[in-house]
Amino acid sequence: MNEEDAVYEIHVHGDVAVRKDVGFSALEQALKPLWSYVQARSLMEAASSIYEGEPGIHFDPQEHVLHLCWTLRGDDDFRQQLDDVCMNLNDVCATGASIEVTFYDAQYDEEDEQAGRDVNDDFVLLFVGPTPEAIMQAQRDLLVEDVVHLMERHFDAAELSGVVGEIDKLFSDRLSALASSLQLGRPRHGADHGPNPGSSRRPRYLH
Template sequence: MSHQPPPFEIHVHGDVRLRDDVDYAQIQEALKPLWSYAGARSLIDVAPSAYEDEPGIRFDPKQHLLQLCWTIEGDEDFRLAIDEACMGLNDIAATGAPIEVSFYDVEFDEEEEGDPDAEARDDFVMCFVGPTPAAIMQVQRDMLVQDVVHLMERHFDASELGDVVAAVDQLFTTRFDALVSSMQLGKPPRGSGPAGGHGGPRKPRHLH
């Protein structure tokens, strides 16, 4: 029985500031869904990235910073692993942080001659972690404001966008109030990032 190679190269990228009391053993436990997905027996076995120019998974104890710039081969089921890892990071994070997850179609080659209408199955997901729902929403709010202002500055002066920023703030205030009132404060929100989904322009890899 032949086994098909994984259809995606999956790149995970983000910096998560951890609580001062967190040690490597707690990080390893939080990230167990990732190293288990890779078939490893510990985090250290899978911490190096598939690409030598990427730092992989690193912990800076002086800054209490978990650095993720890590590529692995996998399938769509990696989404469950990263969701579970984010839940684990919520328990040890000091502040809110975004984590980018990019899926690159291994079989698609932009320079290969073939069907001009063919599209890559690339996808991009933005996950968020944090010690509280409020910390997570603050990161989401800041990223959305940055994206909206960047887009609208092509047409308006930055000084004219105060009402737009206020509207974004009100949206997040309403969402947070709804979460508090419904007590649905468990799983961190996850939304699509700004780079489009299936069939969109290929998102460049992080280069270091």
């Protein structure tokens, strides 16, 4: 695909703890859906972001953590690569983790914003983990963090234990029903994370 004709600038962001027995070559193979999409011959060749201020794709061998802050140009077909890389990461990660993927409309510019034209951005929240329980734990932790952050504007943290307990119950019920579902490792489009029409854009990560 000609990068000049790309529909989106796609930003992939997250930190994934990798099992201690997983080496760089295995991780490179797990991430092949990403680097092959940009027609690279290896992970190292594709690791740099199109923006110099972003770390790109980086594996810390001491901490055994995969750091993702990587922007590429692409199209809607990149969503299939996300499915594939999630399934691969499930096989090498040590704990559950979330990965945020933002699709920025590459054709949208300042003139469109000033004119109030709709922007065709999208946001996908992915979860990976070695087991369904680990994926659920990552989902639960992120939801608790978001809810507590929102409600602490109005309530003391000590007053929110009941809310956290209800969230735990919801996830316990879901795990009982969906523990064997393959959908656990696939992208989840929440009500707040679907297509984003309008002129308001999700801010980029700054480093």
